Amino acid sequence: MSSAVADHELEAHFDATIEHADRIEPRDWMPDGYRKSLVRQIAQHAHSEIIGMQPEGNWIGRAPSLRRKAILLAKVQDEAGHGLYLYSAAETLGVSRDELTEMLISGKQKYSSIFNYPTLSYTDVGTIGWLVDGAAICNQVPLCRTSFGPYGRAMIRICKEESFHQRQGFELLMTMMRGTDEQRAMVQESVNRFWWPALMMFGPPDEDSTNTEQSMTWGIKTHTNDELRQRFVDMSVPQAKALGVTFPDPELVWNEERGQHDFGQPDWDEFWAVVKGDGPCNAQRIVHRKRAWDEGAWVREAALAFANDSSRKGESA
Amino acid sequence: MSEQIRGEWPLYEVFVRGKRGLNHVHVGSLHASDDALALRHARDVYTRRNEGVSIWVVRSTDITASSPSEKDPLFAPSGDKVYRHPTFYEIPDNVPHM
Ligand SMILES: [Fe+2]
Ligand SMILES: [Fe+2]
Numbered sequence: 460m461s462s463a464v465a466d467h468e469l470e471a472h473f474d475a476t477i478e479h480a481d482r483i484e485p486r487d488w489m490p491d492g493y494r495k496s497l498v499r500q501i502a503q504h505a506h507s508e509i510i511g512m513q514p515e516g517n518w519i520g521r522a523p524s525l526r527r528k529a530i531l532l533a534k535v536q537d538e539a540g541h542g543l544y545l546y547s548a549a550e551t552l553g554v555s556r557d558e559l560t561e562m563l564i565s566g567k568q569k570y571s572s573i574f575n576y577p578t579l580s581y582t583d584v585g586t587i588g589w590l591v592d593g594a595a596i597c598n599q600v601p602l603c604r605t606s607f608g609p610y611g612r613a614m615i616r617i618c619k620e621e622s623f624h625q626r627q628g629f630e631l632l633m634t635m636m637r638g639t640d641e642q643r644a645m646v647q648e649s650v651n652r653f654w655w656p657a658l659m660m661f662g663p664p665d666e667d668s669t670n671t672e673q674s675m676t677w678g679i680k681t682h683t684n685d686e687l688r689q690r691f692v693d694m695s696v697p698q699a700k701a702l703g704v705t706f707p708d709p710e711l712v713w714n715e716e717r718g719q720h721d722f723g724q725p726d727w728d729e730f731w732a733v734v735k736g737d738g739p740c741n742a743q744r745i746v747h748r749k750r751a752w753d754e755g756a757w758v759r760e761a762a763l764a765f766a767n768d769s770s771r772k773g774e775s776a
Numbered sequence: 777m778s779e780q781i782r783g784e785w786p787l788y789e790v791f792v793r794g795k796r797g798l799n800h801v802h803v804g805s806l807h808a809s810d811d812a813l814a815l816r817h818a819r820d821v822y823t824r825r826n827e828g829v830s831i832w833v834v835r836s837t838d839i840t841a842s843s844p845s846e847k848d849p850l851f852a853p854s855g856d857k858v859y860r861h862p863t864f865y866e867i868p869d870n871v872p873h874m
Contacts, residue, residue, distance in 0.1 A: 486843060536824070543821050547805040550787070556807060557784050613804070620825075762809035763785060 477678050482608040485551035493677050496670065497607050498552050499568070500679065505545035506563045506570035510744050512538045514578040515587060523581060530627050531584060537624065541617045548609040564749045572730060573656050575738030582635060582649040588628015589702075590650070590657040590695065596621045597691045598661065606678030629698070636703050643703070650699070651707045655725045661688040663727065692720050787836040788814040790821075792828035800832050808833075 469488040476483060483489055512535050519535065522528035546556055562568040573591055578584065599621065602614040635642040662668055662684040674680040682690075692711070699706060710723035732738070765771070785807040791800035803822050808814035814833040823831065858864050867874050 486841070533824075540821050540824065543806060544804055550805070555784060609804075616804075759785065759809075760783065762813065763783065766810035 477606055477676075480604075480606075480678065482611065483606055484608045492673070493679075494552055496674060496677065496679060497610065498549055498554050500670075500674070501545055501549040501552075501610055501613075502554070502559050502562065502568050503570060505542050505549060505559065506568060507574065508538050508542035508545060509563070510570045510574045510748065512542075513744055513747055514574055514576070514740075515584055517578050518581050518584050521581065522584075527631070534588070534624055534627060537620050541620070544613040544616055545610075548607075548613045551609045560752060564745060564752065566736070566745065569734065570744075571660055572733040572738060573660050574744060575733050575740045576652070576656050577740050579652075580645060580649065582632070582645045583653070585628045585631030585635065585646070586649040586653045588624050588626075589632060589698070590628075590653050591660070592621055592624040592628060593695065593698075594657045594660040594691050596625060597687050597694070601681045601687075604681060610679075629702070632702055632704075646702075647704050650704045654706045654708070655729075658688055658691070658722075658725045659730045659733075661685075661691065663730065664724070667727075689719055692722050696720055785809045788818070788833045789836050789839060790814075790818045791832040791834070792818075792822055793830040794827065795829055800830065803827075805836060811835075 470490065473483070473487070473489055473493075476487070483493075515531060515538075516535050519528060519531050522531050546559055549559060550556060559568070563570070573594075578587070596618065599614050599618050603611055603618060605611045605614065632646050635646050662671075665671060665683045665685045668684050671680060671683055675683070695706070696711070696713075708723045710721060712721050714721045733741070736742075786809075787805055788808055788811075789805050790803050792803045793800045806814065806817050806821055808817050811833065815831060818831045818833050822828070854860070
């Protein structure tokens with residue numbers, strides 16, 4: 460009886476914290492649904508960073524110069540770091556790192572559909588930096604003010620690093636656009652392939668997004684999918700113009716009245732198919748992650764055995 | 777599952793001093809098999825761009841924390857001591873440098 464009253468008080472305290480746009484911290488009381496939503500979203504985000512290393516990592520050994528190779532290595536290493544910041548934020552909610560890895564490998568938790576598309580040429584490294592990291596920035600900047608403290612702090616660290624990602628990609632494409640006709644055609648072809656999947660990164664249209672409304676009430680999300688998608692399109696159009704490429708959307712046009720661009724919808728059937736596992740690279744991505752996890756097992760075990768070696772402990776004491 | 781968790785590397789909290797003259801500040805956490813490796817991992821994960829001149833790592837289980845639900849009693853002793861703040865004292869406007 461008395462605990463029911465206490466729960467009610469705790470919930471009122473939680474609601475007031477959210478209402479004042481104050482932050483919830485790990486040891487605060489929170490509704491089960493809030494915790495579950497956060498674990499799902501942060502884990503999905505962390506998995507995206509980790510799986511996102513694969514399409515670009517594919518080109519590290521074939522980068523056209525030492526300069527480009529060093530840049531790409533640093534970029535992919537950053538994505539690993541982003542995954543680690545986010546996994547540790549998720550762990551403050553009471554889920555273990557091994558459980559998270561297990562849920563990724565078994566497909567119980569998702570990652571962004573964009574990383575199920577292949578990188579067919581080195582040009583794609585530039586396009587991913589420009590459009591995919593660009594879309595990620597659009598999504599992530601508002602998340603710096605999300606209601607769960609550790610998630611917001613991880614996002615601040617990540618956003619600081621993303622600007623390098625987008626700029627190196629754009630610069631790579633600019634360099635190619637100053638090259639031969641063939642190189643310019645490669646850039647346009649790559650942009651054509653990534654434009655629609657990049658728009659899908661913001662998630663389904665608002666009317667089909669089941670989680671958005673509750674997430675916004677809880678202050679986890681602060682903008683809807685369609686708002687962020689619009690913002691991304693408006694930001695990207697002048698960049699494309701500066702670069703000298705077009706987007707493969709005949710409906711893309713400036714709407715004077717709205718002060719925003721009108722644009723076409725991505726193929727949402729394709730989006731759902733990729734989310735459900737039928738994208739070009741879904742299977743490959745998970746097989747690769749599982750192999751890395753399995754083949755690293757002996758290292759994790761050996762390091763722990765070494766640390767727990769009692770004869771060594773005596774030495775250092 | 778519990779078998780796996782038992783095999784997990786322990787969790788460390790990471791504190792970084794951004795530059796000389798500043799306090800170490802908590803920046804996040806990571807897993808490592810021992811203290812020395814925790815420091816190395818902290819360098820790679822949290823200071824890839826000269827974010828720090830010094831790192832502390834502490835096993836999360838070694839930290840004693842106040843509980844948010846006990847917030848009021850623990851911090852109550854300072855709550856009613858407004859005289860610890862300079863604004864408690866009224867000084868006339870014609871007294872300089874105070
Ligand atoms: Fe990232
Ligand atoms: Fe990135």
